[in-house]
Amino acid sequence: MASVCFYFQVHQPFRLKHYTVFDKSRQYFDEGKNAAICRKVANKCYLPANRLLLRLIRKHKGRFKVAYSITGVLLEQLLSYAPEVMSTFDALAQTGCVEFLAETYYHSLSFLYSRNEFLEQVKKHAACIESFFGQRPRVFRNTELIYNNDLAKLVESADCFDGIITEGADRILCGRSPDFVYRPTGCSRLKLLLKNYSLSDDIAFRFSNRDWSQWPLTADKFAQWIHRVNGNGNVVNLFMDYETFGEHQWADTGIFDFISHLPDKILEHPDNDFKTPSEVIDTYEPVGVIDVPHLISWADTERDLSAWLGNPMQSNAIHELYRLENNIKKTNDEKIVSDWRKLQISDHFYYMCTKYFADGDVHKYFNPYDSPYDSYINFMNVLGSLQNRCAKSVKQDRSVSRTDLVGLAG
């Protein structure tokens, strides 16, 4: 018996305006651009894909299930710019066949720099999901599936999740199959689900590549591959960016047709079904322990952190950002804290990546900058401005308290 477990990542960042060192404005984010992109993606991906999945879920009367992880920052944007998308997610939640996962509200790398901040963001996100969709998340995924043993232990000790997911990278599997449930090292209760990158990337990346030996990928062909897992695994974890459907793979590649026929083809085999991540965890026991002492992710071929932290600009920017945590929180100024948190969105650092600068590719998708250097300069200018606001706010507090004392003394 092999269950197919679909999970879709849904996220858009708050992109920054062009901000020079001379700018004095406190509006750092480019509302116009973010709105335009949000609506564009809504029309090409979120709406058609949500409607399609809703139709399929209703058609298969509970046998077709999927899971989503939607970042807090995207939810905010959908409310402002594309509220009709929220209604479709709502409808999906009502079917009872859709699970919502938890992640950091701000799609941040906070786990690496501030455990406190990380836990606050996770709590905020879980609360947000419960309030919108009436579901308390049971399964957690960290930003970009960044994971190691420490993360698992931290999540288990938080005592609010039963499962965690990450990339089924070769170097942690050491020859084992990702198609089973595992136990993270050092945990006794938490269960680990691993992405089957080969089958996931067949859909997410190779689907429209005519040079691929398996092109064209039909629902029938793919269902055969899934069927072959029977006897060799319990679950096939297909984790991907939701923008696969309509953005990364445009409608004319046939991606929507593929998905619309897939449940039929998969369910044709009596040994296959669809499960949500929670159902997978409840059904299957871990078959072994997975040890991940060093951080992994689902990004690029390296599947490490080099996309966000590979060059000195990136690591400098992120260190400076998190150094401000205490001062930011001391201001008790909601806007300052919110701005600081939006600066934690991992995309800002992604844009500073010099790895493929000569080639372009995936890193350039919706990248508002001409070069990684421009993105670093912009980010640091904004951070500088935020720092000044922080300092001013602290100064004001100090002077206020002095006059208070004077009042008392008299």
Place this chain on the structure above:
Amino acid sequence: MRVLMLGWEFPPFISGGLGTACYGLTKAMDQVGIKVTFVLPKMVDKKYTTHVRLLSPEMGSSDSDVAAPLGFNELKNVQFRTISSALRPYLTPETYQLRIEKALRQKRIAAGEASPDPIGGVDYSGDLYAEVHRYAAVAAELVKGEQFDIIHAHDWMTYPAAIVIAAMSQKPLVAHVHSTEFDRSGEHVNQTVYDIEREGMHRADKVVAVSHFTRNVIIGRYGVSGDKVEVVYNGVDRNGNGNGSLADSGIQKDEKVVLFLGRITMQKGPEYFLGAAKKVLEVMDDVKFVMAGTGDLMHRAVTMAAELGIGSKVLFTGFLQGEAVRDIYRMADLFVMPSVSEPFGIVPLEALDNDVPVIISKQSGVSEVLTHALKVDFWDVTEIANKIIAVLKYPPLQMTLRNYGNYEVRKLRWKDSAARCVEIYSDLMVPV
């Protein structure tokens, strides 16, 4: 394969990119064994001279005394022919007149006013255009006995000579465009120069442009058909070895140095450099702006710096050569090229070769080949200042630009440009 190259200065008498490009290209061709006869103008007492190629310094002949400092030693396959002429790169009719007058004054002083008539081969009687055409006639005569397969002419002043030689020898002609009147004079082009440029491009069998930026001007403004115009990027020879940092040189400095290196003329945007400097100094104090070069706008620049109130923060070094250039790169934290219209722009490559990160104008050919450089619109003084401040304020930015930029220029070598030219020659030499 033998190439007749009509070119310009050779080290150490280089006044700008044109001379550097000629030298770089010729040297690269020499290194792959292409035989070059190089014709260039020089103020000498005879009508023209033919330096037979290098004699080793030990042989102690008087020719080698002349040849050696001119850097001719290293070039084994190049023969030089000089034509006595006051022609130099970047001349305008006005500056040519000034040059002639100065030469005449010097001659009078030297001759003690005894003989006011022209001495030797240099003809001081005509204006710039007359000189260009006289040069053409002399060049044609000079190369009568020469054997060559291809004529390669660099920039407009050599085109009349190249056309005559091509007609007489029936050999293919390549016109190499390093800059156009539109780059040098904006929209107020000199009609006579434009006509000569256009004639050269149309009579040539192939036109080589130093960038797509320039290729577009050639096609759009000179009416040359696209399939006739090739792009061959300039290159740079490895000067620095990646260890040219300030710390190594032992030079102490407490102030940041932002460098402008090039001719101080309209085309290079000196006023935008100074405008940006003013904005930077509003925010940062411990920085000096160095303008290394000279040109027709030099005095205007000095005045402008004073008018902006930043006179004490802007240093003018005058024209630099050789070791002085290396020293200035070692002191610089950043190099800025705010060119208004730059057909290529070799200097940023030299800067990167010497471990100095660069900010370059988007209106330049070199911005087509560099990815690890900061790019700006030349007129956007605020953005130039924004980027300067960022580089000076954030070491990780400076470091990343410097390291990746230095690595990138290693791929931009003259030998690739030379190889490309040889391909073009071969195509032209195929019998029809």
